[in-house]
Amino acid sequence: MKIKLLNKTVFETFDHYVMELDVDSFCSIKNALTMIKIEKDHLEDAGTAIGNTTRKWIVEDYPYAEGYRFLNENGDQVGSCWMMLKGGDEKLYKVRYCDCFIFRLQVDETYRGQGYSKMIMSNMIGVMKQRGFATMRLVVATKNQKALNLYRSLGMKDISRKIFVRMFDRNIPYYTV
Numbered sequence: 733m734k735i736k737l738l739n740k741t742v743f744e745t746f747d748h749y750v751m752e753l754d755v756d757s758f759c760s761i762k763n764a765l766t767m768i769k770i771e772k773d774h775l776e777d778a779g780t781a782i783g784n785t786t787r788k789w790i791v792e793d794y795p796y797a798e799g800y801r802f803l804n805e806n807g808d809q810v811g812s813c814w815m816m817l818k819g820g821d822e823k824l825y826k827v828r829y830c831d832c833f834i835f836r837l838q839v840d841e842t843y844r845g846q847g848y849s850k851m852i853m854s855n856m857i858g859v860m861k862q863r864g865f866a867t868m869r870l871v872v873a874t875k876n877q878k879a880l881n882l883y884r885s886l887g888m889k890d891i892s893r894k895i896f897v898r899m900f901d902r903n904i905p906y907y908t909v
Contacts, residue, residue, distance in 0.1 A: 746896045748871040749880070751888040752830065753857065755865050758887060761854040765810070770799035777801070780838070781812030796820025799836075800859075802852050810848045811839035813856050815868075831865035849882050857886070871896075 735743040770778045772790050781801045782790070789797040799814045814836045834856060839848045860868055872879045874893065 744898045747874045748894055748896060749874055749890045750869060750871050750892045750894055751883050752867055752869045752891045753888045755857060755860045755868055758857050760858050761850060763851040764805045765851050765855055766803040767855045768801050770801060779809060786814060810843040811852050813837045813852050815856065830867040830869045832860050832868040834868060834870040853886055
């Protein structure tokens, strides 16, 4: 549902599944992607992997958010992904019930349909496993069948269904309708 005033959306709802993965039980998928952490000194290399909020976190050395970009064997950037660690923005990224929350997984349009999402997620989960994290979560739109298939193929389980509310560019994820 969406409500607009003067052609600007002022209220919107989003129907999502909250999904969780037991990190210990995950078996990594070997791949040739190179994973590069997005850092303050190399923001220009991040391209579309970084938005206004994530740029602010990197510039201000926010300790709970980490972004990574992924290069294929030819050195082309094929995608990116972010994680919010426990202790970070708990309302926005729901990390109070898990060690890590994944968000903004994206694959460049040129490389979609080639299995890069699965490789990126495997590498992200590998990092979590190395750090000793027990659980990770993410949210996915109930209508996004491709993403749901991906996450379920990795062993993620639906743990709840939530309707998130967005008002005037303010996320209020714990309010449900």
